[in-house]
Amino acid sequence: xxxxxxxxxxSTLLITALLITGCGGGGTENKQAEGEKAAADGGDxxxxxxxxxxxxxxxxxxxxxxxxxxxxxxxxxxxxxILGKKLEIVEEDHGSKLSEGTxxxxxxxxxxxxxxxxxxPTTGITKAAAPIAQQNKVVLISxxxxxxxxxxxxxxxxxxxxxxxxxxxxxxxxxxxxLGWQKVVIVTSSNLDYSVGLTKIFEDAIAANGIEVLxxxxxxxxxQNFSAQVTKIKDKNPDGIIFTGYYTEGGLFMxxxxxQGVTAPMVGGDGLLSDVLMKMGGEAxxxxxxxxxxxxxxxxxxxxxxxxxxxxxAGNNGALPDMFSAQGYDAVMLLADAMKAANSDDPVxxxxxxxxxxxxxxxxxxxxxxxxxxxxxSPVYLLEVKDGKFQIKDTVDVx
Amino acid sequence: MLSQQILNGITLGxxxxxxxxxxxxxxGIIQLINFAHGEIYMVGAFVxxxxxxxxxxxxxxxxxxxxxxxxxxxxxxxxxxxRPLRRSTRLAPLISAIGVSIFLQTLMTKLQGPQPVPFPxxxxxxxxxxxxxxxxxxxxxxxxxxxxxxxALTFxxxxxKIGKAMRAASEDYxxxxxxxxxxxxxxxxxxxxxxxxxxxxxxxxxxxxxxxxPFMGVTAGLKAFxxxxxxxxxxxxxxxxxxxxxxxxxxxxxxxxFDTYKDAIxxxxxIIVLLFRxxxxxxxPIQRKV
Numbered sequence: 001x002x003x004x005x006x007x008x009x010x011s012t013l014l015i016t017a018l019l020i021t022g023c024g025g026g027g028t029e030n031k032q033a034e035g036e037k038a039a040a041d042g043g044d045x046x047x048x049x050x051x052x053x054x055x056x057x058x059x060x061x062x063x064x065x066x067x068x069x070x071x072x073x074x075x076x077x078x079x080x081x082i083l084g085k086k087l088e089i090v091e092e093d094h095g096s097k098l099s100e101g102t103x104x105x106x107x108x109x110x111x112x113x114x115x116x117x118x119x120x121p122t123t124g125i126t127k128a129a130a131p132i133a134q135q136n137k138v139v140l141i142s143x144x145x146x147x148x149x150x151x152x153x154x155x156x157x158x159x160x161x162x163x164x165x166x167x168x169x170x171x172x173x174x175x176x177x178x179l180g181w182q183k184v185v186i187v188t189s190s191n192l193d194y195s196v197g198l199t200k201i202f203e204d205a206i207a208a209n210g211i212e213v214l215x216x217x218x219x220x221x222x223x224q225n226f227s228a229q230v231t232k233i234k235d236k237n238p239d240g241i242i243f244t245g246y247y248t249e250g251g252l253f254m255x256x257x258x259x260q261g262v263t264a265p266m267v268g269g270d271g272l273l274s275d276v277l278m279k280m281g282g283e284a285x286x287x288x289x290x291x292x293x294x295x296x297x298x299x300x301x302x303x304x305x306x307x308x309x310x311x312x313x314a315g316n317n318g319a320l321p322d323m324f325s326a327q328g329y330d331a332v333m334l335l336a337d338a339m340k341a342a343n344s345d346d347p348v349x350x351x352x353x354x355x356x357x358x359x360x361x362x363x364x365x366x367x368x369x370x371x372x373x374x375x376x377x378s379p380v381y382l383l384e385v386k387d388g389k390f391q392i393k394d395t396v397d398v399x
Numbered sequence: 400m401l402s403q404q405i406l407n408g409i410t411l412g413x414x415x416x417x418x419x420x421x422x423x424x425x426x427g428i429i430q431l432i433n434f435a436h437g438e439i440y441m442v443g444a445f446v447x448x449x450x451x452x453x454x455x456x457x458x459x460x461x462x463x464x465x466x467x468x469x470x471x472x473x474x475x476x477x478x479x480x481x482r483p484l485r486r487s488t489r490l491a492p493l494i495s496a497i498g499v500s501i502f503l504q505t506l507m508t509k510l511q512g513p514q515p516v517p518f519p520x521x522x523x524x525x526x527x528x529x530x531x532x533x534x535x536x537x538x539x540x541x542x543x544x545x546x547x548x549x550x551a552l553t554f555x556x557x558x559x560k561i562g563k564a565m566r567a568a569s570e571d572y573x574x575x576x577x578x579x580x581x582x583x584x585x586x587x588x589x590x591x592x593x594x595x596x597x598x599x600x601x602x603x604x605x606x607x608x609x610x611x612x613p614f615m616g617v618t619a620g621l622k623a624f625x626x627x628x629x630x631x632x633x634x635x636x637x638x639x640x641x642x643x644x645x646x647x648x649x650x651x652x653x654x655x656x657f658d659t660y661k662d663a664i665x666x667x668x669x670i671i672v673l674l675f676r677x678x679x680x681x682x683x684p685i686q687r688k689v
Contacts, residue, residue, distance in 0.1 A: 055512070055513055056513050056514075057513065057514065059513075059514070095513070096513075190658060190659050191659065217656075217658075218656070218658045218659065219653075219658055220658060220659060220661065222612075222614070223658075223661075224515070224604075224608040224610050224612075224615065225411060225607075225608055227407040227410070227411070227650070228404055228407055228408075228650045228651075228653035228654040228658075229653065229654075229658070231400065231403050231404055231407060231654065232400075232654055235400065248514070248515055248610070251517075252608065252609060252610055255609050259524060259526070259535055259537075260526075260533065260535075261526060261533070276514065279517055280515070280517050280609070280610060282517070282520075
């Protein structure tokens, strides 16, 4: 009796679940059709989705991207909007979780009916979300994904960042020629897409520049204990440590390295670019270098960038914008310009205009989309941690 | 370099052992695998951070604060989540433990955010050279504190009245009760001791790795559980041995380039040991009660 009751409940639940998902699947198409219609008819606003983390492991990136996007939307709306409509950002938070990233993307497209998505700032989640945007013919422009395999997903996928394939080799050349590095160790996060990709780029560039790799060590995301890895590299006496992971582990790794007496500085991509690096690493990360596509360099900045930096400072208690806020700003501006050029907010139409972007000057630098929608951006900024702050060490020209 | 790696492993293993003791003692007495134990360790680490940053305490005081807080936490968890279920199926308190564990994790995420927090510098670290190996002050501290706590525990269990009661209860719970032992008190005491050891482990790990996160209890808890079973669940020296064994194995595995399999190493070892010694390294033979 009891058993059969349980079975009854279970099977009812199962059937309900099936029915709901079944309906959901069918409904999506309808909603999507409605969405396109709504977009074509034109509501009062044009919706742009924000895909990123406001909480979780890489929240620092998402929060900054969103700040930049909001500033861009404010600027556009104050100037009268585009095509007679106001821009609006639809925010969601995926909490730095890959699975949530795809859910949020789906929600933005089907429920909120956005015409474009800005995000995700990380390569991993962008790669998971991009196929959904591509299928639904919604433009996705990542303001942070720097590793490989992003734009290959489809012709609706863009990014406005300095990609690692451009930045990594340029920086490696600089390390060899300007800093005289001969031998290095490479540290990779073996379960992080971004890190594995960047390591590959560095390995190639290192080989091309005739630098010797003394040792390769790996760790996993979320690790806190790096004693074994550091013990392995400490007798090798490298000129530098190439660290391709994220800031939390970067800071902890350097802390352990200094504890065991390793004095070599660390170099990494923008995965290390967060104040959390200094928070976790303290004095151990002094002298660590990070390259990225944008730095708030008031001395070198153009008129547009200066204005952006001023506006950002005014809204953030004098803090300076980082690459994520600048690229978030530029992503929205790129979309707005493409919509104006296409005279439409239909992604099918303004996608073509976006792909034609050439020598477009944004606050984060000059951007050109190549044939494959891969951006070329110059210069590369090399930052160094000094007195607990990122400071510009040099700029490296790419072309 | 091998000896250096073994030292790294022993340091890690000492912290595993501290947590494993809690698992093993609770299991020994009420046959419950307290899956919330890893979270007690995590809470202990956070109390340590709080003690240093907010209350400006030194090392000893923050260790004691963390231990005391977790004693209260551990005993309350037992009262609220396990005691009412003691006479129900074995599965019920286990599920309850998993619930408590998830609750504590999410609570801590809510309170301080999901990002790891650095442990404030509470002692100035130094490096000492002993022959070919270098040992840091923090490593010495971990090993000394862990040894002291384990020695104290052994003393209590062997020679103090409540310890004797614990042993009696673990032999036979019902008979011990019939003999006039206040079993509820014994169980509360077991939770208190186990939790305080876990809290100490949390603070030490926080100092050693310089970072504390709401999710640190998950893997550490599983590893310690693994260590307890490896050494023979219910056996106190077994838990210590299992912890050290695991710490060294894991560190050597990472040093050998198998870092991706770091967590798998512990469980593979567990399976291998259980295949050949079903009761663990120092476990008692199963037939004893028959």
